[in-house]
Amino acid sequence: MSLHSLISADSHVVESPDLWEKWLPKEFLSRAPKLVKDSEGGDAWQYRPGTPPVPLGLVTTYPGRTYEQFKWTGARYDKVNRGAFIGAERIKEQRIDGIDAEVLYPSQRTMRHFMLDDDNEFHKQGIQAYNNWMAREFMSADPNRLIGLAQMPNVGVEEMIIEMRRAKGLGMRGVILSSWPSGEPSLSLEDNAFWAAAQDLDMPVSIHLGVASKQASQAKQAISTGTMQGAGMISSGAKTVAGYSCAGLDTMPVIIAETILSGLFDQFPRLRFISVEAGAGWVPFFLEQIDDRYFRNRGWAKVELQMLPSEYFHRNWLVTFVQDFYGVRNRHGVGVANMMWSTDYPHHICDWPYSRKIATEMFAGVPEHERLQICAGNAVALYKLG
Numbered sequence: 001m002s003l004h005s006l007i008s009a010d011s012h013v014v015e016s017p018d019l020w021e022k023w024l025p026k027e028f029l030s031r032a033p034k035l036v037k038d039s040e041g042g043d044a045w046q047y048r049p050g051t052p053p054v055p056l057g058l059v060t061t062y063p064g065r066t067y068e069q070f071k072w073t074g075a076r077y078d079k080v081n082r083g084a085f086i087g088a089e090r091i092k093e094q095r096i097d098g099i100d101a102e103v104l105y106p107s108q109r110t111m112r113h114f115m116l117d118d119d120n121e122f123h124k125q126g127i128q129a130y131n132n133w134m135a136r137e138f139m140s141a142d143p144n145r146l147i148g149l150a151q152m153p154n155v156g157v158e159e160m161i162i163e164m165r166r167a168k169g170l171g172m173r174g175v176i177l178s179s180w181p182s183g184e185p186s187l188s189l190e191d192n193a194f195w196a197a198a199q200d201l202d203m204p205v206s207i208h209l210g211v212a213s214k215q216a217s218q219a220k221q222a223i224s225t226g227t228m229q230g231a232g233m234i235s236s237g238a239k240t241v242a243g244y245s246c247a248g249l250d251t252m253p254v255i256i257a258e259t260i261l262s263g264l265f266d267q268f269p270r271l272r273f274i275s276v277e278a279g280a281g282w283v284p285f286f287l288e289q290i291d292d293r294y295f296r297n298r299g300w301a302k303v304e305l306q307m308l309p310s311e312y313f314h315r316n317w318l319v320t321f322v323q324d325f326y327g328v329r330n331r332h333g334v335g336v337a338n339m340m341w342s343t344d345y346p347h348h349i350c351d352w353p354y355s356r357k358i359a360t361e362m363f364a365g366v367p368e369h370e371r372l373q374i375c376a377g378n379a380v381a382l383y384k385l386g
Helices: 019-023 026-031 087-097 108-115 120-141 157-169 189-201 214-218 236-245 252-261 283-301 309-316 325-329 355-362 368-383
Strands: 007-012 034-037 043-046 101-105 146-148 175-177 205-208 273-276 317-321 339-341
Touching: 007 317, 007 339, 007 368, 019 120, 026 120, 087 101, 087 120, 087 146, 101 120, 101 368, 108 120, 120 146, 120 157, 157 189, 252 273, 252 283, 252 309, 252 317, 283 309, 309 317, 339 368
Parallel strands: 007 101, 101 146, 175 205, 205 273, 273 317, 317 339
Antiparallel strands: 034 043
């Protein structure tokens, strides 16, 4: 039996200041992200010359920070929690927070820098540099507590499979997709080779809020820099908060539905997907609706499945959540075996160093065996943590 009681199934890192100098081949360093200063003298990453730098801001935390102190600018590597970018320090911060282990996701804005570049070799080398840093440096402090997931490149299905196999050999426990394996806007038959390999390797596939094709992403390249300006009735700041409030709700139900209705899980029944950071409270309504719409429309739509859509969800999908009192109350509608608690540390919605306190409040009245399953057991089983 596992001794874990709290595992964050969705936490993050921020790249260390020297990551690219240490891990990216020298011929690509001129195009690597550059560490610069923001408007308040804080640290920020500049991804392309002439573009505004992107501050550490809301993707880091430090002791004693209140909501009123949240802001994009002014954060510095020498002031924020060092566990965001140093593995040994992260373990100390886990102990302060009462966390037994964390599943670690990369900075998506950094991955985006490499994945949107038209130079496939630069793209691939940047992703590999991050995966090498995570596996060989960050996780090395304690790979049983620091559970790294590998970012997948988007330079063709075969290259993605090669990197997944390499990541498995490095000790990484799963992969994160920012695009479908083929790079197409939606699922395609070309993706099947990747799903077969992921199933054979027993590598769970995470989707963090959504996937996008390179073409669609290049058409919308803006990354928030913390500049909050008025725009008529609703300011850019208010639009940002609106987006945070609905994060994943416009994408993840559609992605889950399409993977199920495509027949993907009839072909690959042992494939496991994780919806990351989109919450759980919406799932019971979604499952009710997808079963009903499938039953009514399966004839004319020519959708033939071996099971009800909701049954595939319960077999093949898990969801992570941070603060979701509603989801916990309705856990049987979601599926106790389909939920994984998380902190999103060190991003601004985390409650460090009070995660254990908030989890205790959220799971008040929940039977202990269900709490342990959602807060640790499901992650232990999925990632083979023992």
